[in-house]
Amino acid sequence: MGYVNVEVTPLPGIGVRKDFAIGNGRRVGVVTQRDGKIELIVSKSDDPDACLASLPLTAEEAGALANLLGAPQLVAQLTEEHRELPGINTKQLPIKTGSPFDGRTLGDTAIRTRTGVSVVAVMRAGQIHPSPTPDFTFTAGDLLVAVGTAEGLEAAFKILKHG
Amino acid sequence: MDHTALELIELGAVFFALGALGRLAGRIGLSPIPLYLVGGLFFGQGGVIPLGDIGEFTQLAGEIGVVLLLLLLGLEYSAAELFTGLKRSWMAGVLDIVLNAAPGAAVALLLGWGPVGALVMAGVTYISSSGIIAKVLGDLGRLGNRETPVVLSVLVFEDLAMALYLPILTAVLGGISFFGGLQAVGISLAVITVVLVVALRYGRYVSAIVDSDDREVFLLKVLGAALLVAGFASALQVSAAVGAFLLGIAISGSTAENATRLLEPLRDVFAAVFFVVFGLNTNPASIPPVLAWAVVLAVVTTLTKVGTGWWAARRAGIGRLGRARAGAALVARGEFSIVIAGLAVSAGAVEGELAALATAYVLLMAVLGPIAARVVEPVARALQRKTAGVTRTATDTP
Numbered sequence: 001m002g003y004v005n006v007e008v009t010p011l012p013g014i015g016v017r018k019d020f021a022i023g024n025g026r027r028v029g030v031v032t033q034r035d036g037k038i039e040l041i042v043s044k045s046d047d048p049d050a051c052l053a054s055l056p057l058t059a060e061e062a063g064a065l066a067n068l069l070g071a072p073q074l075v076a077q078l079t080e081e082h083r084e085l086p087g088i089n090t091k092q093l094p095i096k097t098g099s100p101f102d103g104r105t106l107g108d109t110a111i112r113t114r115t116g117v118s119v120v121a122v123m124r125a126g127q128i129h130p131s132p133t134p135d136f137t138f139t140a141g142d143l144l145v146a147v148g149t150a151e152g153l154e155a156a157f158k159i160l161k162h163g
Numbered sequence: 164m165d166h167t168a169l170e171l172i173e174l175g176a177v178f179f180a181l182g183a184l185g186r187l188a189g190r191i192g193l194s195p196i197p198l199y200l201v202g203g204l205f206f207g208q209g210g211v212i213p214l215g216d217i218g219e220f221t222q223l224a225g226e227i228g229v230v231l232l233l234l235l236l237g238l239e240y241s242a243a244e245l246f247t248g249l250k251r252s253w254m255a256g257v258l259d260i261v262l263n264a265a266p267g268a269a270v271a272l273l274l275g276w277g278p279v280g281a282l283v284m285a286g287v288t289y290i291s292s293s294g295i296i297a298k299v300l301g302d303l304g305r306l307g308n309r310e311t312p313v314v315l316s317v318l319v320f321e322d323l324a325m326a327l328y329l330p331i332l333t334a335v336l337g338g339i340s341f342f343g344g345l346q347a348v349g350i351s352l353a354v355i356t357v358v359l360v361v362a363l364r365y366g367r368y369v370s371a372i373v374d375s376d377d378r379e380v381f382l383l384k385v386l387g388a389a390l391l392v393a394g395f396a397s398a399l400q401v402s403a404a405v406g407a408f409l410l411g412i413a414i415s416g417s418t419a420e421n422a423t424r425l426l427e428p429l430r431d432v433f434a435a436v437f438f439v440v441f442g443l444n445t446n447p448a449s450i451p452p453v454l455a456w457a458v459v460l461a462v463v464t465t466l467t468k469v470g471t472g473w474w475a476a477r478r479a480g481i482g483r484l485g486r487a488r489a490g491a492a493l494v495a496r497g498e499f500s501i502v503i504a505g506l507a508v509s510a511g512a513v514e515g516e517l518a519a520l521a522t523a524y525v526l527l528m529a530v531l532g533p534i535a536a537r538v539v540e541p542v543a544r545a546l547q548r549k550t551a552g553v554t555r556t557a558t559d560t561p
Contacts, residue, residue: 009312010244010247010312011306011311011312011315012239012240012244012245012248012312012315012316012318012319013239013240013244013293013297013315013318013319014297014300014301014306014315015306017306017307017311017312019307027309029307031306031307033306034420034423035420035424039304039306039307041306041307043307043309047482047484047485048309048482049308049309049310049481049482049484049485049488050305050308050309050484050485050488050540051304051305051307051308053304054304054305054306054307
């Protein structure tokens with residue numbers, strides 16, 4: 001894995017800016033304000049000091065974005081590790097708003113018993129919670145990283161969606 | 164109608180009018196400060212509607228407004244931020260003082276207000292409005308820009324300079340001799356150093372004294388502590404405002420954040436009263452004679468602030484557009500210029516014209532500042548294109 005040098009700049013009276021330069025030289029990062037507001041920043045190409053966008057995100061939105069960005073990498077890593085085992089797939093399964101398991105535990109889903117699928121990690125707000133126990137409580141926006149057969153994963157997806 | 168009823172009605176009318184003005188300011192994207200000042204001019208002495216009955220209350224409320232303005236300014240920065248800001252930006256800070264205090268002092272001397280008037284006007288033109296600037300940077304989505312830390316560290320330096328300047332000013336306004344003035348400076352330097360060290364090492368103990376899980380208890384304790392410290396500081400001739408500011412610095416961490424959140428609405432109310440009281444005590448008829456000087460000062464100090472920001476940003480390795488943005492962002496003057504002028508006026512040590520000049524100046528700068536921050540980018544880009552075009556035609560022609 002490549003090394004990303006995140007620059008942390010204090011903004012006195014406002015918060016902290018954390019950003020890094022991506023391959024083409026532009027900066028990507030976040031400004032975290034003292035009151036918890038998060039802004040996603042992307043620098044302009046013709047004026048590297050300025051920001052093209054400065055998008056205010058709620059904590060949930062920031063978490064969802066972090067999952068979108070982080071989960072594929074985790075899944076790719078797991079898929080890579082399972083490559084020698086044909087028939088085993090790794091997939092991301094979302095807990096969407098309105099899912100019957102929003103606020104309930106992994107044990108409640110009984111996914112393992114019903115489909116043979118194992119939940120190996122949960123991505124929440126950009127954080128990985130590896131090997132969740134049956135009492136792990138889901139909330140909307142969580143991304144489950146599950147390993148199993150293709151059919152099993154399909155069934156698990158439906159269970160999480162409809163109960 | 165009895166006295167209390169009349170007072171309540173007047174006070175209610177003032178607050179309601181201020182609310183309406185604040186809403187108007189928000190609509191047109193302005194800081195409400197100039198409109199509060201205009202509101203104050205409108206009421207009161209020589210204004211359209213004189214207010215007699217609530218003078219005592221508004222006077223005290225205005226004083227509380229100053230204490231809260233400075234307390235929240237202190238809360239805004241932790242001692243560690245002040246130290247790093249000082250280390251990183253002292254050169255830009257010194258340039259800032261030289262460039263921006265000089266025009267105010269020069270005009271005061273030209274108008275024959277003497278060294279005291281010069282000291283006051285130097286402060287008025289020097290200090291940028293961190294409130295207006297932080298808001299504008301947020302509104303324009305510039306928090307993530309690379310020049311923004313430069314702008315903020317200049318503001319941090321200015322606030323430290325205020326902590327030194329206010330006790331000196333208080334001493335001078337109090338008519339203390341030159342030697343006494345030096346003593347006041349010595350005392351305040353020592354006190355500030357002690358407070359900064361205490362805040363850095365033992366900030367959590369200070370925070371623990373005022374902290375509480377109960378909002379009501381917390382609010383009362385913080386407010387009480389601020390007024391106590393301000394009062395004692397004032398009794399010791401160190402300036403109430405500085406006392407509150409230093410208390411703000413000493414309170415740190417999550418306590419500071421909670422205190423800021425709780426006190427902000429209170430500060431807004433009392434600070435609004437303070438601006439109105441300042442406007443009330445300024446006779447609108449005294450403004451036209453000094454208006455030309457206010458315009459001169461506005462033009463000169465806009466250029467000097469842009470110069471300060473440009474220089475500071477260039478030192479930090481920021482490109483031309485960023486330098487222009489940093490300069491323009493610093494232009495706004497506001498609450499603290501009025502605090503300084505207010506101290507001078509209430510001490511009775513300066514001419515009434517000074518209040519008029521300060522009012523007119525802040526009216527101009529509080530409006531001009533956000534506009535400058537907004538238009539600087541298109542203007543700088545247009546200029547850049549023009550010069551780029553010129554060089555291209557120059558090279559094109561053989």
